[in-house]
Amino acid sequence: MSATITAGSELRPPIYELSNVSKHYGDRAVVALEGVDLKLRKGEFHSVIGSSGCGKSTLLKIMAGLTPPSKGRVILSGTPVMGARPDIGMMFQQATLFPWRTTLQNILLPIEIREGQAAADAARPRATALLELVGLKGFESSYPSQLSGGMAQRAAICRMLVSEPEVLLLDEPFSALDEITRDFMNMELQRICMERNATAFLVTHSISEAVILSDVVHVMSARPGRVVRTVEIDLPRPRALEMTTLPAFGEHVSTIRNLLDKGAFL
Ligand SMILES: Nc1ncnc2c1ncn2[C@@H]1O[C@H](COP(=O)(O)OP(=O)(O)O)[C@@H](O)[C@H]1O
Numbered sequence: 001m002s003a004t005i006t007a008g009s010e011l012r013p014p015i016y017e018l019s020n021v022s023k024h025y026g027d028r029a030v031v032a033l034e035g036v037d038l039k040l041r042k043g044e045f046h047s048v049i050g051s052s053g054c055g056k057s058t059l060l061k062i063m064a065g066l067t068p069p070s071k072g073r074v075i076l077s078g079t080p081v082m083g084a085r086p087d088i089g090m091m092f093q094q095a096t097l098f099p100w101r102t103t104l105q106n107i108l109l110p111i112e113i114r115e116g117q118a119a120a121d122a123a124r125p126r127a128t129a130l131l132e133l134v135g136l137k138g139f140e141s142s143y144p145s146q147l148s149g150g151m152a153q154r155a156a157i158c159r160m161l162v163s164e165p166e167v168l169l170l171d172e173p174f175s176a177l178d179e180i181t182r183d184f185m186n187m188e189l190q191r192i193c194m195e196r197n198a199t200a201f202l203v204t205h206s207i208s209e210a211v212i213l214s215d216v217v218h219v220m221s222a223r224p225g226r227v228v229r230t231v232e233i234d235l236p237r238p239r240a241l242e243m244t245t246l247p248a249f250g251e252h253v254s255t256i257r258n259l260l261d262k263g264a265f266l
């Protein structure tokens with residue numbers, strides 16, 4: 001069975017489109033990305049996988065509008081991404097909650113900053129509902145020091161979702177967590193994405209995490225970072241952790257592992 005095809009069905013137009021995106025840092029000394037083309041359709045879950053330093057975070061920051069590409073275009077919902085925008089939600093490896101604010105206050109902070117206190121107050125019911133969705137009901141008034149790592153990351157998920165973004169950009173969001181919590185959080189992430197028909201793009205260096213979560217996995221080579229192959233994961237949804245024992249799961253993992261092993265020579 002060949003697991004490598006071009007991304008997604010051609011029936012729906014892409015919501016996110018990157019064309020020929022390149023990025024160099026400094027005086028061309030570091031070419032972090034070269035010629036990246038990506039298309040994401042609404043509701044799809046994509047991952048990008050590659051070794052450390054291959055340009056994954058750079059790609060995510062460009063998609064988020066946090067850093068401009070040196071070359072190429074990024075279009076989201078028909079308009080170019082030129083800077084931070086409310087239809088993009090982001091999440092990083094660390095939850096980065098402010099220790100002096102409660103869980104609820106942390107979640108409402110982006111709205112407070114962007115739209116003011118009244119808008120933040122109006123969003124309280126939504127934030128409370130989100131806390132319930134991720135199993136943090138009752139922790140609204142807790143401070144970050146009273147939360148476990150997994151709970152803090154769940155609060156960070158709520159903070160990302162409260163502005164109701166179209167797309168979720170996730171940079172190794174659970175890699176600081178222990179494996180059991182991480183598996184649980186990944187399944188939670190899937191559930192939330194499916195419930196909201198969210199479009200997601202996950203940076204990871206875990207092959208099994210990429211396969212269990214994604215519809216499409218982009219495999220990157222290092223220096224310069226290029227998408228060398230796009231692998232479609234045809235496992236049914238909802239995915240369950242037991243699927244990691246299926247032969248089809250193992251085939252996808254070994255396809256991607258082989259591509260990464262070859263990556264150094266591409
Ligand atoms: N702000 C920056 N200035 C200079 N070089 C950078 C900067 N950010 C990243 N790089 C370099 O670009 C390359 C890709 O980095 P990054 O996107 O963080 O990789 P990854 O997330 O895959 O580990 C690395 O060689 C890194 O040192």
Ligand SMILES: [Mg+2]
Nearest residue numbers: 056057058171
């Ligand atoms: Mg990174």
